[in-house]
Structures are given as structure tokens and as C-alpha cells.
Amino acid sequence: MNIPIVDQILELVQQLPHEQRRQLIARLEQELADERLSEQPPMRPDEARAAWQRLRESMREIPTPRLSAGEQLEADRRSRERTLLGPWTESGDVDA
């Protein structure tokens, strides 16, 4: 059986509708993230603290204006609450 080369795969991919190409990219991105993490040994506590600090520093690189992480969490929680409560969100006991 012949193993398809990258160009052949790309040619096939280009025949896909836009949405399916987007799904394919998302899936490949996820698989790469899984592989990369599965290669990592467990962190020691000092490594974990350093990783947390690096994360914090890297957050400075995200373009602004944007929501802060706290605002994003709050927006996500409120959005879910609105989805669950629907028209009852603005009434009753919810927003005491």
C-alpha cells in the first residue's frame, strides 16, 4: 500500500468544504497538543511554580484590549447561567 505524501493529502484536504477543513485543523491541533503533553514528565513543585510564573508572563503578550481572565471567567459563568435560566435570568431569586 502506498503511503500518501503531504502534497497528496493537501490536495485532498483542499477539496473539503471550509467547515470540514476547519474541523480537521482543530482536530490536528488537539492531537499535537495531546502528544506534546504526553511526552512531558510530571513536574516537580519548583518546576510547577516556574511554569505558573512563565504562564503569567506570557499572558502579557496577548493583544489588548481584551477581557481579563477574571472577566472571562465571570462572563462564561454568567453566559451559562443565562442559557440555563433563559427569560428567568433577570427575575426571581437569582440576582439577590
Added chain:
Amino acid sequence: MWTLDASVYVRAADPNDPDQAICQELIDALDDQAAPIIVPRLLLAELAGVLRRLTRDPIRARLAVDALRSLPQVQLVPLDDALIDAATELAADYALRGADATYVAVARRYNCTLVSLDREQRERATSIVATRTPAEALAELLPPQAHPSRC
């Protein structure tokens, strides 16, 4: 012992957040004192979701979760049937949101003080567990002169 809501961890992760300093200072103080932090595993999903949505970077979100779960004083409580049942009762009795009730259930089970920046969560949980803002928790942990960020 302490239970930290996701609102504390996600703010600590973001230098653009106005509450970042106080949240990180609290986490550092708990780390310095080797104080146990007991949280539901749900925290990992909440943290990952926020970071992924902000950064659009799944690897960064996963690394943050890996770092958090590797911190020595953080103990993650699985979302088992008993915890879900407890959270369900609290949500029903105290009108807590589902995720909020999970943190309160963990704090109650392990007799922890719940630290949160979510005012509604603190107010509704206050008759169930001890609740604090990060600044209040820091005031308990540190002598006043050692805590420059506190007003």
C-alpha cells in the same frame, strides 16, 4: 485549610487583571506556609477553558493545568457521586450556581475556608462555610507589615 474558587486562580494567572497581585500574593503565602488547598477537579476545567478562550492556545491552557495540579499543596477532589450529591443539595437549598456549589461542597466536606472574588458565591455560602475575599484571607495569613498590597 483553604478552598480557592477558580476566580482566584484565573485572576492570579493574568497580569492584566486588576486583582492579579492580591490573588498571586495569597497563593504565594499559602505556598510559603505549606497550607493545604483543597479544590474540586472542576477547577482544572474552568482554568483551562478561560485560558484557552483568552489565548486561543490549547498548549498554554494545558500547561497551566499541569502546573496547577503539580503544586504540592493543591489537593484535587474528584467529582464523584457523593460530591455531586452534596453540591446538588447546596444548589437547591441556597440558590447557588452549579459550579459555585461544587466549591462550597468541597469547603464544607473538608472544613475549609472558601476564598472567592465572586460576591454572590460568598454571600450565599456564608451560612455554610467560612468565606473570605483574597485580601481578607491574606490578612489572616500575614502580619500587616508583611503585606504591602492590602489597603
